[in-house]
Amino acid sequence: MELPQADPASTLSMTPVRELSRLAALLRYEILDTPEESAFDDFTELAARLCETPIALISLVDDRRQWFKSRVGLEVSETPREISFCTYTILGEEIFEVPDALQDPRFCHNPLVVGDPHIRFYAGTPLTSPDGYNLGTLCVIDREPRRLSAEQRDTLERLGRQVIRLFEQHLLAHRYAEQAALQQAMLDSASSAVLVTRPDGVVTSVNPTAERMLGHSEQELVGHQLTSALFRREALQRRATLLSNELQTPIEPDFAVLTAPLHRGRREMSEWRLRHRSGADVPVLVGVTAIHDEQEELRGYLVNAYDLAYQEQLQLRLQQIAAQVPGMLFQFHWRPDGASCFPYVSEGVEQIYGLSPGQLAGSFAPIIARVYALDRSALLGSIREAAAELAPWHIEHRVEHPRKGLIWVEARATPLQQVDGSVLWHGFVTDITVRKAEQLELERQQEMNRRLLEALSEAVIACDADGCLTLFNEKAKQWHGTDVAPVPPDEWPTRYQLYHPDGVTLLRPEEIPLLRALHGEHVCDHEMVLLGQGEPRHVLSNADPLYTSDGQPMGAVAVLHDITERKRIERLQREFISTVSHELRTPLTSITGALGLICSNVMGEVPEAMHELLDIAQQNSQRLNALIDDLLDMDKLHAGKMRFALLRQPLQPQLELALRSNRNYAEQHGVVLQLGTCPAVTVEIDAMRLQQVLSNLLSNAAKFSPAGEQVELSATLSDGRVRISVRDRGPGISADFRERVFQKFAQADSSDSRQQGGTGLGLAISKELIERMGGQIGFESEPGHGACFWFELPSEGLAKESP
Amino acid sequence: MKQLKRILHVEDVPSIQVVTRIALEKIGGFEVLSCPSGQAALEQVQAFAPDLILLDVMLPQMDGIELVRQLGQLIDLQQIPVVFLTGHLQPERLHELRQLGVRQVLSKPFDPLQLAAQLQQVWEAEHG
Numbered sequence A: 001m002e003l004p005q006a007d008p009a010s011t012l013s014m015t016p017v018r019e020l021s022r023l024a025a026l027l028r029y030e031i032l033d034t035p036e037e038s039a040f041d042d043f044t045e046l047a048a049r050l051c052e053t054p055i056a057l058i059s060l061v062d063d064r065r066q067w068f069k070s071r072v073g074l075e076v077s078e079t080p081r082e083i084s085f086c087t088y089t090i091l092g093e094e095i096f097e098v099p100d101a102l103q104d105p106r107f108c109h110n111p112l113v114v115g116d117p118h119i120r121f122y123a124g125t126p127l128t129s130p131d132g133y134n135l136g137t138l139c140v141i142d143r144e145p146r147r148l149s150a151e152q153r154d155t156l157e158r159l160g161r162q163v164i165r166l167f168e169q170h171l172l173a174h175r176y177a178e179q180a181a182l183q184q185a186m187l188d189s190a191s192s193a194v195l196v197t198r199p200d201g202v203v204t205s206v207n208p209t210a211e212r213m214l215g216h217s218e219q220e221l222v223g224h225q226l227t228s229a230l231f232r233r234e235a236l237q238r239r240a241t242l243l244s245n246e247l248q249t250p251i252e253p254d255f256a257v258l259t260a261p262l263h264r265g266r267r268e269m270s271e272w273r274l275r276h277r278s279g280a281d282v283p284v285l286v287g288v289t290a291i292h293d294e295q296e297e298l299r300g301y302l303v304n305a306y307d308l309a310y311q312e313q314l315q316l317r318l319q320q321i322a323a324q325v326p327g328m329l330f331q332f333h334w335r336p337d338g339a340s341c342f343p344y345v346s347e348g349v350e351q352i353y354g355l356s357p358g359q360l361a362g363s364f365a366p367i368i369a370r371v372y373a374l375d376r377s378a379l380l381g382s383i384r385e386a387a388a389e390l391a392p393w394h395i396e397h398r399v400e401h402p403r404k405g406l407i408w409v410e411a412r413a414t415p416l417q418q419v420d421g422s423v424l425w426h427g428f429v430t431d432i433t434v435r436k437a438e439q440l441e442l443e444r445q446q447e448m449n450r451r452l453l454e455a456l457s458e459a460v461i462a463c464d465a466d467g468c469l470t471l472f473n474e475k476a477k478q479w480h481g482t483d484v485a486p487v488p489p490d491e492w493p494t495r496y497q498l499y500h501p502d503g504v505t506l507l508r509p510e511e512i513p514l515l516r517a518l519h520g521e522h523v524c525d526h527e528m529v530l531l532g533q534g535e536p537r538h539v540l541s542n543a544d545p546l547y548t549s550d551g552q553p554m555g556a557v558a559v560l561h562d563i564t565e566r567k568r569i570e571r572l573q574r575e576f577i578s579t580v581s582h583e584l585r586t587p588l589t590s591i592t593g594a595l596g597l598i599c600s601n602v603m604g605e606v607p608e609a610m611h612e613l614l615d616i617a618q619q620n621s622q623r624l625n626a627l628i629d630d631l632l633d634m635d636k637l638h639a640g641k642m643r644f645a646l647l648r649q650p651l652q653p654q655l656e657l658a659l660r661s662n663r664n665y666a667e668q669h670g671v672v673l674q675l676g677t678c679p680a681v682t683v684e685i686d687a688m689r690l691q692q693v694l695s696n697l698l699s700n701a702a703k704f705s706p707a708g709e710q711v712e713l714s715a716t717l718s719d720g721r722v723r724i725s726v727r728d729r730g731p732g733i734s735a736d737f738r739e740r741v742f743q744k745f746a747q748a749d750s751s752d753s754r755q756q757g758g759t760g761l762g763l764a765i766s767k768e769l770i771e772r773m774g775g776q777i778g779f780e781s782e783p784g785h786g787a788c789f790w791f792e793l794p795s796e797g798l799a800k801e802s803p
Numbered sequence B: 001m002k003q004l005k006r007i008l009h010v011e012d013v014p015s016i017q018v019v020t021r022i023a024l025e026k027i028g029g030f031e032v033l034s035c036p037s038g039q040a041a042l043e044q045v046q047a048f049a050p051d052l053i054l055l056d057v058m059l060p061q062m063d064g065i066e067l068v069r070q071l072g073q074l075i076d077l078q079q080i081p082v083v084f085l086t087g088h089l090q091p092e093r094l095h096e097l098r099q100l101g102v103r104q105v106l107s108k109p110f111d112p113l114q115l116a117a118q119l120q121q122v123w124e125a126e127h128g
Helices: A016-028 A038-051 A150-189 A208-214 A226-230 A233-247 A256-263 A309-324 A349-353 A365-370 A373-389 A433-455 A474-480 A489-495 A513-518 A564-599 A608-639 A652-668 A687-704 A762-772 B014-028 B038-048 B064-074 B091-099 B112-127
Strands: A055-061 A065-072 A078-080 A096-098 A121-128 A134-142 A193-197 A203-206 A269-275 A281-292 A298-307 A328-334 A340-345 A393-401 A405-417 A423-431 A459-463 A469-472 A523-530 A537-547 A553-562 A647-650 A672-675 A681-685 A710-718 A721-727 A776-781 A787-797 B006-010 B031-035 B052-056 B082-086 B102-107
Touching (some): A038 A134, A038 A150, A134 A150, A193 A208, A226 A256, A256 A281, A256 A298, A309 A328, A328 A349, A328 A405, A349 A365, A365 A393, A373 A393, A373 A405, A405 A433, A459 A474, A459 A513, A513 A523, A513 A537, A513 A553, A564 A608, A564 B112, A647 A652, A652 A672, A652 A687, A687 A721, A687 A762, A687 A787, A762 A787, B006 B014, B006 B038, B014 B031, B014 B112, B038 B064, B064 B082, B064 B091, B082 B112, B091 B102, B102 B112
Parallel strands (some): B006 B031, B052 B082
Antiparallel strands (some): A121 A134, A193 A298, A269 A281, A281 A298, A328 A340, A405 A423, A459 A469, A681 A787, A721 A787
């Protein structure tokens, strides 16, 4: 027989919104698909017995099925929602009863009715949550048609309410378990030591951090008085005394010390040193919280201890580092309202401000009081400015140090903006008095050097190791008409108009004294001409390389000395000598000529009495002539007007001629002139000038030789040159005269000119003459062993000349 | 052989002029006409008819070389040797002087005791 299906619409005549809320309420209890529990089974058993049915169920209805938390007389654990009787029950507020399912059109075709378990009777009471949702049913089922008595209906309803209470308890237990697990996890993972006590202070539990921190296991602590187990008696005593005063009531030195402030409404943290199991102290910060139950009854205390050992270590490390720092380290807190403090100041503050860190706990006014009065406003201004711009702060100022007197300090800090708008600075201050003094001294010296340089009448020019000009002093700028510019050395001659002494030939860069010095040379009295400004300026340049203290090249310096005026005076002097010499020449010629004529008796016999005076007059007029001759020669040599008629000729006849010409003079000194060896060579010379030189050397030798000695003239050949020597046996050349032998007007003794005659120009002229003829002149002498004057000339063998 | 007898001497400095004239007259036994300038020499040369002319290069108004040129137009310098006394003469001008008939250049300052003999040598070289 075909049975019509039950109308599903009629089974779900609940609003979808309410149904969703109902389902949510059901899920909240977290009971679906949980294992069987005897507590629930007791209710189904009771329901079945009291209603005298073979089947009783606690059925929970979700969106697609009914699930049985407990069942009696039924094997299946769930059935689809569409065919369930309970779906009808949860729509109403009261017991839903079907006396005979086969007679009821809603169920007569239900598979549970027509098939297993062959339901004929159903009665269910809704299980309604405290917030009004029907979660399911407590129902009884029979395979025979029947009705519940009024008493049975009442019993079923009461049992249904008990089931809901059981659900509630189930849910609470679940919540408690969860919370307990969470609390345990929190305790276990807390980084602080947590100890729980009873109101009297006896420990009931401790967390692993406490075990680790204090070295005690939980068992060792539980059941013991917290303060006597871990706190030191003296510390408790101190704290008790303090609190007694503060709270105006006696506090015992025991657990009360920790809880008393709490009871006055003060939640505070206090520092303690707890006893580690090993006997060592553990520095901690302790906070105490009272634990109250729902009835506001005190159940105990939660004691938190934060380990300060790490902070102490950090503090110690900071102190040690700070002790190594020359000066003070600080952390400075500046609030926008102007309030400020030092969260940290190192001991070095004594060195800087003569204060102790303790004196700065409250404010930084003590520091300001120590700052030199004239520097205060600048200091405060710089702090405000740096705080406003959050820029690194740096200032130097003076401090009136009680011990050191007025000192200079340098402060640096970096400001950090805090969330509350205040600024936190980290920085340091150092004593720079010595450096400052050195700096001021250095500045003073530099200033002096600068003034010195400017005051010099010499031009001073310097360049660095790369050849970059770094300094022109005032004179250098003036002479060059410009200041230093980044000009490469190659351009210096044109840029700064550097010329040879002739004033027309540009210097080549490698000839510039400064550059030569840069390459390590010591340049002394190099003459050159500057054409920068108007008239040519003749200068003598001295230049030296500069080295750093460890010997590294660092550049060069040149000093230019203006000799323009000296040159002008020298020229005037020469012109004067030249003029005077020429002017003297004619009258002297007359005097000498006249005396010569008189002395030779041309004008008649000279009376005997006049001879001596006439001889003196004649000799001195000749000496004057010789001087004039020398002066004029020197003048010609200087002016480049001396003409040389160079002619190649044999040397020997020249030596013989010289010997003959000077023999008379030598004999006057009682000295014999001798000719030594002479190689057969020719020399290219101006004979007259060669004779002049030889005459000079021979007459000198004769003059300085003791009477009766010999002077030897000889020549030797070496390396294509012939050396002509004049050797005497006189006193030789003294050491202090050697340098000046060939200088003009040089005479070993100023009295020589009177004693020995001579102009003091002979050797200077000889040197010039020999050099003009391509030779060199020199001498060898040991004082007391005579002198040997020599000159060398390029020579050629005679044989070549006369084949 | 003709004797050296008459010497025309041109010298502007009086003291030199005197010393030279005395040296030539007393030592050489010559007849000397001393002229203080070129102009004076030009005026008197023909009347005096010297055998030899001795002159300085540096003369006022007209220097010795110019004087020789102008003398050459008045007398035959091939026959009358000219001797210069000078301290200032460039060697390259020597050649120029020779062209003009200058026989010898004696350097100043000269030795008055030697001068007569030196002129005699020049004379003999000419007429020897």
